[in-house]
Amino acid sequence: MNFRSDNNAAIAPEILRALNDVNGAESARAYGDDEWSRKLDERFSALFEREARVFTVASGTAANAIALASAAPPWGAILCHREAHIERDECGAVEFYTGGAKLTLIDGVDAKLAPAALNVAVANNGGDIHSPQLAALSISQATERGTIYTPEEVAALGAVARTNGLAFHVDGARFANAVAALGCAPADIACKAGVDLLSFGATKNGAMAAEAIVVFDPKMAGVIERRRKRGGHLLCKGRYPAAQLLAYVEDGLWLRLARRANDLARKLGAAAERHLSAPVQTNQVFIKPGHANIAKLRTAGVEFYDWGAKGSGEARLVVSWNQSEADVEAMRDLLASLR
Amino acid sequence: MNFRSDNNAAIAPEILRALNDVNGAESARAYGDDEWSRKLDERFSALFEREARVFTVASGTAANAIALASAAPPWGAILCHREAHIERDECGAVEFYTGGAKLTLIDGVDAKLAPAALNVAVANNGGDIHSPQLAALSISQATERGTIYTPEEVAALGAVARTNGLAFHVDGARFANAVAALGCAPADIACKAGVDLLSFGATKNGAMAAEAIVVFDPKMAGVIERRRKRGGHLLCKGRYPAAQLLAYVEDGLWLRLARRANDLARKLGAAAERHLSAPVQTNQVFIKPGHANIAKLRTAGVEFYDWGAKGSGEARLVVSWNQSEADVEAMRDLLASLR
Amino acid sequence: MNFRSDNNAAIAPEILRALNDVNGAESARAYGDDEWSRKLDERFSALFEREARVFTVASGTAANAIALASAAPPWGAILCHREAHIERDECGAVEFYTGGAKLTLIDGVDAKLAPAALNVAVANNGGDIHSPQLAALSISQATERGTIYTPEEVAALGAVARTNGLAFHVDGARFANAVAALGCAPADIACKAGVDLLSFGATKNGAMAAEAIVVFDPKMAGVIERRRKRGGHLLCKGRYPAAQLLAYVEDGLWLRLARRANDLARKLGAAAERHLSAPVQTNQVFIKPGHANIAKLRTAGVEFYDWGAKGSGEARLVVSWNQSEADVEAMRDLLASLR
C-alpha cells in the first residue's frame, strides 16, 4: 500500500490518450508554435475568467522558481510559511532562479499564513538598503499540511500583498484538490483574490510531467519566457505537455480526479480521527500516533513518509487520484486499529 | 514539407509504446527510485563499455548547462566553436547555470574545432587572476553544420583537453546521427576518446522529451544531481523519461532511426550538390543557393530555416527520423531544379 | 553625542600615518604584488600562530560573502544565528556571492549560538536531494548583541562543525573587541578552536576601509582570490589597504583601541544597569528602557539606533575607539537619570 505521495501515481487514462492522439501528427512546429500550445492561453483564460498567459514547465519546482524569479529581484524578500515547499523541498531552486533572493519564513497553524502574521513580517523588514526588499508573497494551495485557504482568506492575504506592493504567488501543486474541496471557481482563489502568479500543478493529479505557470499580469510574460528558456524548460516538442494540460482541464477531469482523492482521504481521516495532527481538507492525512503505531503501519506494509521534526512520531499519508478502493479500505482498518 | 528541424517530428512508436507500458504500474516511487530509472546506469554503462551515471533532464539546453556547470566554476572559460548551440541558441543557459562562466569562441571550418585552433585559444588565455580560468572544452557531435568528428579527431581534442586540465564535454543532441554515420562504437567518440560528460540527446531522434547527462567520472555525479534538482529537472515521475531512454537504445532503435534520416539527407545532398555549403554527413543539409532559389523553395511550400549571417542566402534542411519518402522525393526534385 | 555605530568614527592617527607613509613610494606593483601586501600573510600567520593567507576587501559584507561562498556550494545551507549580520544587514550579499545558498537561522540567547541548538538544526536538515546541503557554520565574534564566545565555547561549536563536515566561519567585524575582552590569544578563538575562515574587521576599530578574509586552510585560497576578483575587491593599489592592516596590528594597536572602547562601554553599562537587555561584554550597550526614556535620550541630542522588533522600546549604543571621555561622561549621567 503506497501512501508516500500522489507523485507516485500513474498517468490518468484520459491524459495518456491525449498523448497518443497528439502523436498522430507527423510533425508540428517546435517551441510552442503548435496548435495545442496555442490553445493553452485561451483555455486557461476561460477557466480563470481573465486573460491569462500559460507557460508549461517540467516540474513544480521549476514553476515556482521561475514564477518567483519573475516577481522578485535578487535582493528581494519572498514571504512564505516556514513549511513551504519552496523552503523545504526544492534545494534552493528559488534562490538559484532569483539570483539569491531571500525567503522570509512565517509561522502559522496547519501550514497556513494569517494576515496578521504577514503584517508583522512586513513591519519587521528593515526597509532600508541593508535589508532585502519586500517583493513577493507565496502561499501553497492546498498547503503542505493538506489544508486550504478559503476564497476570503486568499483575498485577505491578497489585500495585504497589494497594500505592501508584494507580488502574490500561489504554489498550486495540489490546486485541483483545493478547488475540488472548496467547490469554488478557480478564479475565486486566484486572480479574483489578488493572485498574480499561479504554479498550476497537474503532475500529482494524473499528468505525466505537466506544470504550468499561469500569469494574470501580461507584463510579466516576457520575463517568464526568458527565464523558462534559460532554465531549459522551453521544450521543443511543446505539444506534448500542452496536450496533457488540455486533457487535464477538459470536461472537469482535473476536479473529478481530485475529488475522488479528497473523498478517500476523508475516509482515512475519519478512521484516524483521534490521531490527526491537521484537519483533513484535501487528499493528505497527517497523523501523530507515536512511534509504536507508526512501526505497526510499516510492519503492515504501508509506505509513507515520517513528518515533522526528527523523532516527532508523526506521519503523512497521501491519497492519489488512482488509489484503489481496496487500499483505502485496508488502510482504514489499520488506522482504526491504532491505539 | 517540413524540413525545419528534427525536433518537429512526432514520437517513435516504440517509444510511445514504452510510455504506455510503463503506465501499467499503478504507482512507482518518485525521483528516480523506480525500476526503470534504476536500469539506466547499467544500460548506459553497457552501451559505453564503461561505468557511467545517467541523469535525465527535460531538454538538451538543460543537459548542456547542467553538465558544463558541473565542470566549470563561475570564473571558468569554456572553449567551444563560434557556432555552438550553447553559444547561439540557449539564451545564455550555460551562463545561468554556471553562475557566469564565459564561452571562449573558436573558429573552424564546418562548425568543427581543430586541435591547432584549440591550442591557440588555450595559449591566448591570460593565465592570471584577471582572465577566466581555462575549465572545459565543449564540442557538438554531430555539429551544428551536420558534420562529424571521427574517433581520431575526438581523441585528438581529448588529448589537448587532458594536457590543459580541461573537462571535455560533448553536446550530443544528434549523437545518434553521428554514431550511425561513423559506424563506430558509442564509446569511440565518448569515454574512449577522453570525453568526461556527454549530453545524450533522444528528443530530436524520436523521443518525446528525454535527454540525458551521461557522466564517465563518478565524482561529478553528486554535483550534477544537485544542479539538476535546483534547475527543476529532477522529475517526480522519473520512470517516464527513463522508459523513453531505455526504449530508445533497445535493440539499436536509436541507430536505426538515425541511419534512416542520415540516408535520406544524403539523397537530398546529392540532388543539391552544387549548392552545398557543408558536406552532408548526417541528417542536416546546408545549401547556399542564393535568394532566388530560396524563395523558390518557400513558394513550393517547403518549411526550413534561413542560416548563417543575415542575408547570406543560405538555408538549412533537416531530415527527421519519420520524414516521409514522398517528402524526400519531392524535395529532391525541387533541389535538382535549382539553378 | 553619536553612539550610532563604531563605523561612524574617524581613522586612528597611526593608521592614517601609515597611509601617508606608504604614499612615499612613487610607484608599486599592482594587485598585491607590493612589499606591504606581501607582508600580510607573514604578519597574520605570526598573529594567529598558524600559516594563514590574508585577502583584503573593502567591506565586512564582502569579507563575509566571499568567505562563505568559498565554503558553501550554491545548494549549501549556512547555519547562523537569527540576528546574524549576514542575515539582517547585508541585503542578501551571501546569497549573491554563493549563487543562492540558504541561511538556516537558529535562535539563541544574546545573539549567541549554543552547540545543542546547532545540533538540532543539523538533525532537522532533511539530508536528501530536496534539502540544502549542510555546508557551513557562521558565528559573529563579538556578536550582534555585543556578547562574546569564550575560547571553550568557540571550540565546542568547532567540534560540532567538524563532526558534521561544516566549514566554520567567524564574522569578526568586531574581532578586536572580542579578543581585548577575553584577554586570549587571537588563535584561541580562531584556528585553535576549529575556525577555517575569519572575516577580520579593522574598519569599525580605526581603519578607513580595511577588512580581511583570513583563511587557515590554504586549499581555499585560490577560490577566494577568484571570487574577490569577480566581486571587484581586488584593488590595484593594494598597498593602501595592506598598510592599514599592518599598522592596525602593529604593537597591539588594534587591542588598545578596542580595549578603550570596551572599557568606556562598560561604564555606560554600569550606569544603565537596570535597563540592560544584554550583558555588556564589549563596546556595545543594549538597553530596553521603554519609549519614554528613549525619547528622552533623543531629546538630549544622543544619536543611536532603535533595536529589536518594531516598537520594542529597545536601543543600541555603540562606543567607538575615539569616543570622547566627555561624551561618555555625559551619556553616563543621562543613562543614570532614566527611570
Add this chain to the structure above:
Amino acid sequence: MNFRSDNNAAIAPEILRALNDVNGAESARAYGDDEWSRKLDERFSALFEREARVFTVASGTAANAIALASAAPPWGAILCHREAHIERDECGAVEFYTGGAKLTLIDGVDAKLAPAALNVAVANNGGDIHSPQLAALSISQATERGTIYTPEEVAALGAVARTNGLAFHVDGARFANAVAALGCAPADIACKAGVDLLSFGATKNGAMAAEAIVVFDPKMAGVIERRRKRGGHLLCKGRYPAAQLLAYVEDGLWLRLARRANDLARKLGAAAERHLSAPVQTNQVFIKPGHANIAKLRTAGVEFYDWGAKGSGEARLVVSWNQSEADVEAMRDLLASLR
C-alpha cells in the same frame, strides 16, 4: 623605470591631503549620509551639466559590473569591443553581477567600435527566444589601446544604441585622459552623446581607490544602490572615497594630472614613432618593435607588459600622472635607440 600601468602610481598630494582633512571630523554618519558624500551628486551634476547620481565603489571592475548589471538582464547581450577590459581583464565580473549576461564581441581598429560594425552585430542577433536579448553597448574611453572617441563618434554610437534600445555604458577608467586629450566638456562624450552610465575612474589618475558609477538616468539609481550593497561596495565610511572624488575634480586637478601624463606619453610616442602599433592619443604607448628590441628594453630595467597575442613582439608603456621627467627622458633615449 616603471611603465607597467598608471595603477602603480601613488596618490596625488591634493587627494591625500583631502583624506587627511576629512579625518578631522571625529565622526560622521555611515553609508553615504555624510556631508562629503552628499556633495557628490551636486558636484558631478555640475561637472556634467545634467542631473546625475554618483555611486562610489572600490574598483573599476566593480563600477563596470554594477553599472552593466543595472542595464542588462541576465539574458541580455552586452555589445563591446573584443579587447574591452570587461572581456579581457575582469575574470567574468560582468557575468557574475549580471547573473550570466553575454558579452558580444566586435572587432574594430585600435580597440575602437565603429557604428557600422555595431549595426552588423545588432543585425546578427537572432532576435528570438533562443538568442540573448540586445541590452547594452559598452565602450571604453580612452580605449584599451589608448585611443579616444571624439564627441561625434560617441554620439554616433549613442544614436545606434538609442535606435536599438540599448543602454549605453562607458568604461571611463581613463576618462580624464580622454577629456584632457579632446579638450571637450565631459558632457560632450557622456550624457550629451547619449551615454546613460559612466564608470568614472580616478584611481589610475591619482586617487587611492575611488571609482564612481555616474548615472544620468535617475530611474536606474535604486537598482544600482542594491547591487552595490550586495557586492560589498557600500562602504560604511563613505566620506573617504567621496573626499577623494571631490578633491579629484576640484579646480581641474583631474585634467591637470591627465594632461601631464598624456603629454609625456606623446614624447615617448614621438621617439618610438616607427614602432608604434597604435596612435598615441592619451597616456598609453603601444609599440611593436619585435622581440629583440623588447628584450633590450627589459635589460635596460624598464618594467612594462607584453601586449597582444602570445609572442606578438608587442609592448604597452603607460605613463602615470607622477611619472618623473627623468624616467621619461631616459625612456625616450631608449626608444629612439631601438632598431
